[in-house]
Every structure is written in structure tokens, then in C-alpha cells.
Amino acid sequence: MRYQGYLIDLDGTIYLGKEPIPAGKRFIERLEKAGIPYLFVTNNTTKRPQAVRQNLADNFEIQVPLATIYTATLATIDYMAAKGLGKKVYVIGEAGLVEMILEAGYELEEVEPDYVVVGLDSDVTYEKLTVATLAIQKGAHFIGTNPDKNIPTERGLVPGAGSLLALIETATRVAPVIIGKPQAIIMEKSLERLGLNAEQVLMVGDNYETDIQAGLQNGIDTLLVLSGFTQKADVAALVKAPTFIVDSLDDWSV
Known part of the structure; x- marks a missing residue:
């Protein structure tokens, strides 16, 4: 199935701490080449989106538009604006x-x-x-x-x-x-930002408890990449399987 948009985790998926994950960089380059919209969705509230973007550029040689970075801080602000109290x-x-x-x-x-x-x-x-x-x-x-x-x-x-x-x-x-993953609010706001519905999008991440549960709990297909938090040995014990599992993002065709 070809997805029209991607929601993507960062740490453990695109990089691992301070170490690059080369397959993550190549994955983003394939999305860019294909013109497929994507959004990095992160629970981190300690860094501004500009700092996240700078980190990708300076430390991992990944150049992305600022609009592709959606933090729990931005989702919180969007939620308060919609609540209007x-x-x-x-x-x-x-x-x-x-x-x-x-x-x-x-x-x-x-x-x-x-x-x-x-x-x-x-x-x-x-x-x-x-x-x-x-x-x-x-x-x-x-x-x-x-x-x-x-x-x-x-x-x-x-x-x-x-x-x-x-x-x-x-x-x-x-x-x-x-607000943050795996709760509905950040996922709903992410879909609004992409201008797509849940059935058109794939959630990509390395952490079953946050990234994959964010998809499972909100009707979004999921791709678990075994490059970070959740290991291959953990897969057999998962209560509900992700839609797809890959060892590396090099194994996924956009």
C-alpha cells in the first residue's frame, strides 16, 4: 500500500542519541524525492522546533523544512487555542x-x-x-x-x-x-497539519509503547523499525502487532 503521508518519530528512528542511523537519513531522502509529505512527531518539549531542525542538520546532515517538525509543545498550544478557555x-x-x-x-x-x-x-x-x-x-x-x-x-x-x-x-x-504520544490529541493535530486522514497515513517509530501505540489507538497504520527502543526479541510478546515491522528503514519502500 502506498501512503500519502508519514508521521515519524526521531530518536531511535532517524538517529539514536548522538549516533546517526544512516537508513533514517536515506528514508527521509526517499520521501523528499517522491514528494510525499511527512511530519516528525516528538514528545520532547525541552527543545524548540528550530533547535530540533538545527540538530538534524548539524549532527545528522538531514535538511528539512521547519514545518515538518511537530512537538508536544506545538500540539499543546494548538489544543489550548481550540479549547478557547x-x-x-x-x-x-x-x-x-x-x-x-x-x-x-x-x-x-x-x-x-x-x-x-x-x-x-x-x-x-x-x-x-x-x-x-x-x-x-x-x-x-x-x-x-x-x-x-x-x-x-x-x-x-x-x-x-x-x-x-x-x-x-x-x-x-x-x-x-x-497531549503527547500515544494520546489522541497530538495525533489528531498532526493529521490536521498534514491535511490527511488516518487511513492515508503511516506512523513510523522504534518504540512500541509510544510510537506504535499512538497509531494503534488512533486508527493509523504503523511501521515498527527495530533500530531503537523495541527489540526483535520483544516482538513475539506484543499484545497487538504493528501493521508492519522492519529491521531497517532501508527495507521500506515509499
Whole structure:
């Protein structure tokens, strides 16, 4: 089957940490040559799309238009715009997340914000968590940028945004609306950006729990590439199989 568009993960699919995956670069070049639209879909909220693009260019020799990069930050902003509750927000997150929300026309407010947005924040404090908790208790709409409980680092698995969300949910007894993969919101917004429907698109990624589940849970065909998180030994135990599985993106014809 020929797909009219692609949603593509980055780390583990196009590159692996700081190491290139040559097949990933060749895959993007084939899409470009065929004129097939694609969107990189990432849960990372610590980097602005410009930085993601620069990383691809500088470290992996992959040149792509800025419009092909769709982060959980952009999806969060798109969600708030569609929700239309107001322009006041309290944010727990890195500078990139905060700056982009402000650039979208929102104002920071601690006491009675319309939204509380929580993403990964390496400088999180008890006071920040307290402000968020009190605002949600007063009725602010609780948004989590992504559900990732952990982040793999050289030190091991450290807390991710999902861990902060769990703490605030415990304190408020309010479940957040979660934006990032594998949830529906980022996938629906990605399809809107491509101008295609779910049946026309293939989700490509290396992580069964996020990338492939994002497709499985949202009616999008999936291509699992065994170049990163999910290994060949894991495949037999998968509850629901991806639509396609390849060892390398060199094995996939667009």
C-alpha cells in the first residue's frame, strides 16, 4: 500500500542519541524525492522546533523544512487555542515550553489561570508544584504535555513529565488532559497539519509503547523499525502487532 503521508518519530528512528542511523537519513531522502509529505512527531518539549531542525542538520546532515517538525509543545498550544478557555496560563516546564506558549499570546498567571500546563522541568520545586495544585483546585484546566514517566540518560531512567503529572494528579484528584504520544490529541493535530486522514497515513517509530501505540489507538497504520527502543526479541510478546515491522528503514519502500 502506498501512503500519502508519514508521521515519524526521531530518536531511535532517524538517529539514536548522538549516533546517526544512516537508513533514517536515506528514508527521509526517499520521501523528499517522491514528494510525499511527512511530519516528525516528538514528545520532547525541552527543545524548540528550530533547535530540533538545527540538530538534524548539524549532527545528522538531514535538511528539512521547519514545518515538518511537530512537538508536544506545538500540539499543546494548538489544543489550548481550540479549547478557547482564555489566555492566562501557569506553566511547569523548561524555557522552550514557556517561551513558545508566551509567543502564542498567553500570559503567565499563578493564582487563577485558565490552564495549568505541566511538562518536563529539571528545575521543578515544591513551590511550583504547590502553585499548580492550588490553581487546578480552583478550576484551571489541567494539561500534561506528554505522558513519559521516565527519560533514559547515562545515569539511568530519571523522572519524566509523566512523573510530575502523577504527583499533581494525586494532590488534586484531577486527571490531566495529556497531549503527547500515544494520546489522541497530538495525533489528531498532526493529521490536521498534514491535511490527511488516518487511513492515508503511516506512523513510523522504534518504540512500541509510544510510537506504535499512538497509531494503534488512533486508527493509523504503523511501521515498527527495530533500530531503537523495541527489540526483535520483544516482538513475539506484543499484545497487538504493528501493521508492519522492519529491521531497517532501508527495507521500506515509499
